[in-house]
Amino acid sequence: MIAVELRKLVLSRRTWVTILLIDALPTLVGILLAVTDIGPRPGTGPAFLSAVLTDGTLFPLAALGIVLPLFLPIAVAVTAGEAIAGEAQQGTLRYLLVRPVGRTRLLVAKLVSVMVFVVLTVLVVAATAYVLGALLLGSESVSTGATSVSGTGLSTQEMVLRTLLALAYAMLCMLGVAAIALFLSTVVRAPLSAALGTMGVLVASTLLLTLDAAHVLQPYLPTRYWLAFVDLFRDPILWRDVERGVLLQAAYVVVFLGAAWANFMTKDVTD
Amino acid sequence: MTSFNRWCVAALLTLLVIAVPAALHALPARDSDIGASDLLERVRTAEDHPWSGYVQTQGALALPVAEDFADVGALFSDDLRMRAWWRGSDDWRVDRLLVSGETDLVHQHGVTIEWSYERDRATISRDPDIRLPRAADVVPPVLTERLLRDVSSDDVRRIPARRVAGISAPGLRVEPSAPQSSIDHVDLWADPGSGVPLRVDVYAEDADSPSFVTELRDFSASRPAPSTTTFDGADGIDVEHDDVLDIADAANQYAPLRPPSTVGGLDMSSASDGAVGVYGVGITQLIAIPLRGREARPLREQLRQTPDVATSADDTLVTAGPVGVLLTGAADDGGWLITGTVTAETLRQAAIDLARGTTYVGEVG
Numbered sequence: 001m002i003a004v005e006l007r008k009l010v011l012s013r014r015t016w017v018t019i020l021l022i023d024a025l026p027t028l029v030g031i032l033l034a035v036t037d038i039g040p041r042p043g044t045g046p047a048f049l050s051a052v053l054t055d056g057t058l059f060p061l062a063a064l065g066i067v068l069p070l071f072l073p074i075a076v077a078v079t080a081g082e083a084i085a086g087e088a089q090q091g092t093l094r095y096l097l098v099r100p101v102g103r104t105r106l107l108v109a110k111l112v113s114v115m116v117f118v119v120l121t122v123l124v125v126a127a128t129a130y131v132l133g134a135l136l137l138g139s140e141s142v143s144t145g146a147t148s149v150s151g152t153g154l155s156t157q158e159m160v161l162r163t164l165l166a167l168a169y170a171m172l173c174m175l176g177v178a179a180i181a182l183f184l185s186t187v188v189r190a191p192l193s194a195a196l197g198t199m200g201v202l203v204a205s206t207l208l209l210t211l212d213a214a215h216v217l218q219p220y221l222p223t224r225y226w227l228a229f230v231d232l233f234r235d236p237i238l239w240r241d242v243e244r245g246v247l248l249q250a251a252y253v254v255v256f257l258g259a260a261w262a263n264f265m266t267k268d269v270t271d
Numbered sequence: 272m273t274s275f276n277r278w279c280v281a282a283l284l285t286l287l288v289i290a291v292p293a294a295l296h297a298l299p300a301r302d303s304d305i306g307a308s309d310l311l312e313r314v315r316t317a318e319d320h321p322w323s324g325y326v327q328t329q330g331a332l333a334l335p336v337a338e339d340f341a342d343v344g345a346l347f348s349d350d351l352r353m354r355a356w357w358r359g360s361d362d363w364r365v366d367r368l369l370v371s372g373e374t375d376l377v378h379q380h381g382v383t384i385e386w387s388y389e390r391d392r393a394t395i396s397r398d399p400d401i402r403l404p405r406a407a408d409v410v411p412p413v414l415t416e417r418l419l420r421d422v423s424s425d426d427v428r429r430i431p432a433r434r435v436a437g438i439s440a441p442g443l444r445v446e447p448s449a450p451q452s453s454i455d456h457v458d459l460w461a462d463p464g465s466g467v468p469l470r471v472d473v474y475a476e477d478a479d480s481p482s483f484v485t486e487l488r489d490f491s492a493s494r495p496a497p498s499t500t501t502f503d504g505a506d507g508i509d510v511e512h513d514d515v516l517d518i519a520d521a522a523n524q525y526a527p528l529r530p531p532s533t534v535g536g537l538d539m540s541s542a543s544d545g546a547v548g549v550y551g552v553g554i555t556q557l558i559a560i561p562l563r564g565r566e567a568r569p570l571r572e573q574l575r576q577t578p579d580v581a582t583s584a585d586d587t588l589v590t591a592g593p594v595g596v597l598l599t600g601a602a603d604d605g606g607w608l609i610t611g612t613v614t615a616e617t618l619r620q621a622a623i624d625l626a627r628g629t630t631y632v633g634e635v636g
Contacts, residue, residue, distance in 0.1 A: 254288055262277040
């Protein structure tokens, strides 16, 4: 079942068009920075973008900071929202369930497929940004090594390890989004409704994070720890928010995947 | 499994996910039978005890943010995240964490290195006796050390313990006896083992909620490793030496003035050795900084835009919680910036005393 879903994902033209569209923004930003040589002031703009003019190897992280707040969650919400509701809208869900596979397995296969989409997207964005950074942007780290947020030096090995951790963390954050969208996909008939519902949750979360009156709610909001991957580049690494981010995303996955399972297993499928 | 049972499983999972952290958070604190004076003594003896941890502050003071004082305003107006390693009063590091950057203070042997990711620069400076407050001054142990300087056992009483950083910390209320103080009381909670203060709440007169809170959310009483308080800058970063730390240090070194020995009924602190006067001690303290016209003008404009500003021909006064800010003079004049945790009457009296008692010692530097 998982193999079928993955084949469908990889062979779908829409998958690659979406990934290319997501990849286009950081690519454009990289080219603009290289051509104009004007970067944001350190500490402003997306994380690490200020540093890429001197150290192009940081551009994969900057690219992650660009796509993580908006582009990637939209793509995940649309893809995961499509999972069940899309099949229902096309009238294929009935036929899918005629096959000798359980609904739980179908749900898991859909989630795995969405996560593979996230992994593909993050890897394509990171690889493109790495090539772009190495070819067009600064090469200071080649001679002096990368600088951590705390001003200390990081070896290439440390930098690679921390970058991989940051990419894994970003993927985990998207797993929480996928779980919410998958649940909504089992509730509504139109995939667009599931995607918009998920985006509504994320926009509300982002808004509440800026509101002092919502202080009590903030540790539980899904987007609260998304940017904690920056803490992986402090020296020593600040694990506090990363750990909380991992636990929070795990909680969202458990709750919404549980609700999706409970709803989908008993849902009358007529489409 | 029936539909009902499936939803029960889903509901149970949700309940577990919500209830476990909520229950851990709501665990009651175990109080101890330590007396107020004993706790005060224990906190005092822990002043140079090593510690490390993650600090969060909540500032509710709407202080003006004129350029020369922007960092001070943010210190008491914003919510700050910090992490600190404290091996001793002359060997420490405090990082102020930002979403995509940080500003670190690393202090060893009387020299402070400030690394600013935002400015991409490390600045080395000596530590002057007179300077503006900085992030390292508001971590609970350092703030407590300052607040308790003139406190006697008659000024303190026990309050219930509370859980801070997962520790049941016995509480102490400090009520200032000086009539000039604008602080109603300070509540603090300390680690029962080491005596290191873990949380400080500062209340203004007639306030139901604290004007300023600083709390260690993660805490260790172990001595941090020497490497944690050493700044090992990456190759290629800009390093500068700064002879003048801030506007208070500059005024203290170069303004040709000597303020009087007493203002507003408060005696000058022994730290005062130049043009800037520090008066009072502990909870009841004010600082008087002489400003030139070009420094006073933007601050005056900023103060006038602050809610509840009181303006007269002679001065501009703003009160934000327990902190009062008074700038003497008008229009483009220079003047004395007088600020501290004292009443408005004390600030005005201090302005009168400064006008009468200041002596001039030479030409403007």
